[in-house]
Amino acid sequence: GQNIDQPTEMTATEGAIVQINCTYQTSGFNGLFWYQQHAGEAPTFLSYNVLDGLEEKGRFSSFLSRSKGYSYLLLKELQMKDSASYLCAVLDSNYQLIWGAGTKLIIKP
């Protein structure tokens, strides 16, 4: 079956760095997405990786290793507003989105 794994919850300190991991097993691969979702709001697009390597976008970076079925989202200089759920989703061979359950990130002062 198809599966996406990411930690349920993580806690980090304001100003620090946190890495949220995502591992996947899917039938085919057409890219991996990271979204940020604040409570009561729609998910916001953060990144899309389809080739191996690191993509940096301001304070957020996303890494992909297709051979390992692994990605991570790296958040630097954490701010209180970064407290949210972070969703990992993979586009499979049928261009269907397979979703992780999300990682709730708690930022403490």
Place this chain on the structure above:
Amino acid sequence: GAVVSQHPSWVICKSGTSVKIECRSLDFQATTMFWYRQFPKQSLMLMATSNEGSKATYEQGVEKDKFLINHASLTLSTLTVTSAHPEDSSFYICSAPRTSGSGGGTDTQYFGPGTRLTVL
């Protein structure tokens, strides 16, 4: 495994026809479901909140007569795109919250795999 399913996965239709998309929660009941639209590499845009037993709540700018939502049961919500036009071509995604624990437990949003609509 998936806990929210959508049907169909893909649909191609002619301009002017109507298309129905189903969203099902597979092993839990959902009094509320959400419908989103997504353009490539963009954020999910919330279209409406589907409420079991009552009318859907539409976001500003979404035509409720064009995007008909029916929450027929606690496990099924449908989105019908009426008189579809090429600009309606998009990826439509639903989600359903599942409450864990009893008496005020936290909700986890489960997302469907999406339905790709192409209007010719």
